[in-house]
Amino acid sequence: MTSSRPAVVLLSGGLDSATVLAIAKREGFSPFALSFRYGQRHAIELAAAERIARQQGVERHVTLDIDLRQFGGSALTAEIAVPKGESVEQIGEGIPVTYVPARNTVFLSFALAYAETLGTGHIFIGVNALDYSGYPDCRPEFIEAYERMANLATKAAVEGTQPVKIHAPLLHLTKAQIIRRGLDLGVDYSLTSSCYDPGNDGAACGHCDSCLLRQKGFAENGMKDPIRYRA
Amino acid sequence: MTSSRPAVVLLSGGLDSATVLAIAKREGFSPFALSFRYGQRHAIELAAAERIARQQGVERHVTLDIDLRQFGGSALTAEIAVPKGESVEQIGEGIPVTYVPARNTVFLSFALAYAETLGTGHIFIGVNALDYSGYPDCRPEFIEAYERMANLATKAAVEGTQPVKIHAPLLHLTKAQIIRRGLDLGVDYSLTSSCYDPGNDGAACGHCDSCLLRQKGFAENGMKDPIRYRA
Numbered sequence: 001m002t003s004s005r006p007a008v009v010l011l012s013g014g015l016d017s018a019t020v021l022a023i024a025k026r027e028g029f030s031p032f033a034l035s036f037r038y039g040q041r042h043a044i045e046l047a048a049a050e051r052i053a054r055q056q057g058v059e060r061h062v063t064l065d066i067d068l069r070q071f072g073g074s075a076l077t078a079e080i081a082v083p084k085g086e087s088v089e090q091i092g093e094g095i096p097v098t099y100v101p102a103r104n105t106v107f108l109s110f111a112l113a114y115a116e117t118l119g120t121g122h123i124f125i126g127v128n129a130l131d132y133s134g135y136p137d138c139r140p141e142f143i144e145a146y147e148r149m150a151n152l153a154t155k156a157a158v159e160g161t162q163p164v165k166i167h168a169p170l171l172h173l174t175k176a177q178i179i180r181r182g183l184d185l186g187v188d189y190s191l192t193s194s195c196y197d198p199g200n201d202g203a204a205c206g207h208c209d210s211c212l213l214r215q216k217g218f219a220e221n222g223m224k225d226p227i228r229y230r231a
Numbered sequence: 232m233t234s235s236r237p238a239v240v241l242l243s244g245g246l247d248s249a250t251v252l253a254i255a256k257r258e259g260f261s262p263f264a265l266s267f268r269y270g271q272r273h274a275i276e277l278a279a280a281e282r283i284a285r286q287q288g289v290e291r292h293v294t295l296d297i298d299l300r301q302f303g304g305s306a307l308t309a310e311i312a313v314p315k316g317e318s319v320e321q322i323g324e325g326i327p328v329t330y331v332p333a334r335n336t337v338f339l340s341f342a343l344a345y346a347e348t349l350g351t352g353h354i355f356i357g358v359n360a361l362d363y364s365g366y367p368d369c370r371p372e373f374i375e376a377y378e379r380m381a382n383l384a385t386k387a388a389v390e391g392t393q394p395v396k397i398h399a400p401l402l403h404l405t406k407a408q409i410i411r412r413g414l415d416l417g418v419d420y421s422l423t424s425s426c427y428d429p430g431n432d433g434a435a436c437g438h439c440d441s442c443l444l445r446q447k448g449f450a451e452n453g454m455k456d457p458i459r460y461r462a
Contacts, residue, residue, distance in 0.1 A: 066297055071348040102344035105384045109340040113333035117302040136389040145383050149376035153336045158367040 006030045006059065007122035007167070008111045013048030014194040015214050016126035016170055019182035021056050023169045024124045026185055032118060033061040034111055038068045038103075044202045048193035055191055064110060071101060084197075084207035088216050104137035108146055112164065116154045121162040128170045128178065143168050175217030183221070190226040203228045237261045237290065238353035238398070239342045244279030245425040246445050247357035247401055250413035252287050254400045255355045257416055263349060264292040265342055269334075275433045279424035286422055295341060302332060315428075315438035319447050335368035339377055343395065347385045352393040359401045359409065374399050406448030414452070421457035434461045 007029035011017045024031050035049040046063060053061040104127065111123045127138040136142060147166040156162035170178050182189065194214050195204035204211050206229040218225040238260035242248045255262050266280040277294060284292040335358065342354045358369040367373060378397040387393035401409050413420065425445050426435035435442050437460040449456040 062301055064298065064301065067295065068344060070293055070295065071345045101347040102340055102381075102385055105343055105381070106337075106340045109333060109337040112336055114302045116332040136386055137384045139383070142380070142383040145376070145380035149373070149380040150333075150336070152370070152373040152376050153368045154333055155367055 004030060005122065006032055006115075006118045006120040007124055008115045008118065008120070009033050009058070009124040010107055010111055010126065011035050011049045011053060011061070012126070013045035013050075013052060013192060014126070014210070015175075015182070015189060015192045015217075016128055016178060017049075018052045018056075018187050018189065018192045019178050019185070020124050020126040020167075020169060021052065021058070022182060022185035022187045024167070025056065029122060029124075031056075031058045031124075032114065033058045034107075034114055035061070035063040036107060036110070037063055037065045038106075044195075044198045045193045047202070048191060051191040052188075055188055062114070066106065066110075068101070068103070068106070084205065085209075085212060086207065088209075088212045102137070104135075104142070105146070108150075108166070112150050112154060115164070116156050116162070119156070119162065121154075121157060121164040122167065123164065124167045124169070126170050127168050128173065128175075130172065130174050140168075140171055143171065174220075175213050176220035179214075179217045179221055179223075189218075192227065194227075199230055201228075203230045205230060235261060236353065237263055237346075237349045237351040238355055239346045239349065239351070240264050240289070240355040241338055241342055241357065242266050242280045242284060242292070243357070244276035244281075244283060244423060245357070245441070246406075246413070246420060246423045246448075247359055247409060248280075249283045249287075249418050249420065249423045250409050250416070251355050251357040251398075251400060252283065252289070253413060253416035253418045255398070256287065260353060260355075262287075262289045262355075263345065264289045265338075265345055266292070266294040267338060267341070268294055268296045269337075270298050275426075275429045276424045278433070279422060282422040283419075286419055293345070297337065297341075315436065316440075316443060317438065319440075319443045333368070335366075335373070336377070339381075339397065343381050343385060346395070347387050347393065350387070350393065352385075352388060352395040353398065354395065355398045355400070357401050358399050359404065359406070361403065361405050371399075371402055374402065405451075406444050407451035410445075410448045410452055410454075420449075423458065425458075430461055432459075434459045436461060 007024050009021050009024050009031045011033040033053045115123050129139050143166050150164040151157045157164050194210045196208040196210050197205045215225050238255050240252050240255050240262045242264040264284045360370050374397050381395040382388045388395050425441045427439040427441050428436045446456050
């Protein structure tokens with residue numbers, strides 16, 4: 001274990017990426033956290049990302065401004081109602097309206113650029129193919145294809161000095177397993193924000209797909225989610 | 232040939248992308264041009280992109296702000312001297328310092344997001360693997376891997392409604408052939424800007440890789456490059 005291997009860690013401020021940051025550190029990487037202000041309605045998650053980066057400790061935390069709103073097309077950036085329910089069984093089939101076009105592709109591409117300038121090929125992302133909302137860019141085959149493409153894209157990879165490795169350590173974990181792993185690593189989940197439709201005070205709605213999944217994950221660990229929910 | 236098929240066309244303002252835009256139109260696509268203000272020193276190319284879009288006619292022209300300067304690492308965005316020479320024989324081996332980390336990956340990813348919101352999978356890019364500067368993300372194997380990844384990344388591609396097709400019609404053409412094709416399609420190359428180090432008045436330096444390649448291309452067509460060069 002060395003402390004001098006840099007890695008770019010995509011940090012949304014949610015439960016998953018907070019766990020991934022802790023895993024990257026445990027694996028001996030020096031994390032450079034990368035967040036995006038992309039016109040999301042839930043900008044509260046960026047404040048959460050800053051809290052998490054500060055609390056866990058990172059080499060640097062960069063928040064990039066990119067305006068996906070110019071393209072429209074998703075509940076998270078446009079004025080479409082976020083679907084709500086009472087339990088995970090009510091999460092719809094197929095790809096939900098909260099899908100942001102090509103979001104993980106865009107985020108990974110910036111991570112790739114950042115990694116190359118840092119002289120590393122290591123990128124961490126908190127995608128998860130089990131307890132998730134059905135986004136295509138969270139599946140293992142997407143991550144594999146991205147890594148393959150990335151190894152043809154950069155000077156460092158092509159010259160063989162920095163092969164690109166997309167680390168997706170949560171890919172095959174349930175939400176309950178992710179939380180268990182994070183608790184073992186000392187992640188403070190009270191700092192995280194996952195809600196697609198939080199109040200102005202940051203309190204989570206408790207009924208969007210994301211809230212339902214994390215509540216179930218904590219319940220399966222015999223715990224109560226430590227974040228605040230709207231009354 | 233139908234005029235209602237939208238396509239995203241990456242438009243840098245250079246000779247290659249101006250030609251690609253004309254090709255997309257000739258193939259019956261309704262072009263949505265996409266440019267980037269990414270901290271490049273040669274912002275003059277954005278003015279060229281606007282001129283080209285206006286002259287050729289597009290459905291819409293979007294210029295996105297993305298700040299790759301936060302990552303550093305290239306002559307085009309940082310304060311590193313652009314290499315100069317007297318002929319294309321002096322263009323160095325390997326990948327030059329003008330390389331921008333993961334640039335085409337980032338640009339294609341935004342094009343992918345834009346295409347999906349437009350309800351199309353068609354993306355045009357002016358990469359060229361012959362008379363180019365040795366960038367890894369201009370090679371056919373990169374474009375193929377990107378297309379494969381993209382077809383796993385978006386809702387529209389995964390649901391089968393909009394498979395992604397990366398059109399790279401210049402990939403196997405020499406610069407002279409590109410110019411010949413563009414002239415046949417009526418491209419006004421006096422509007423384009425390719426120089427890595429233009430003067431404040433927009434005049435090209437005449438000695439960077441990009442200037443040398445285009446001058447040779449026009450010469451091989453028995454013509455003089457119509458843009459202005461510094462005395």
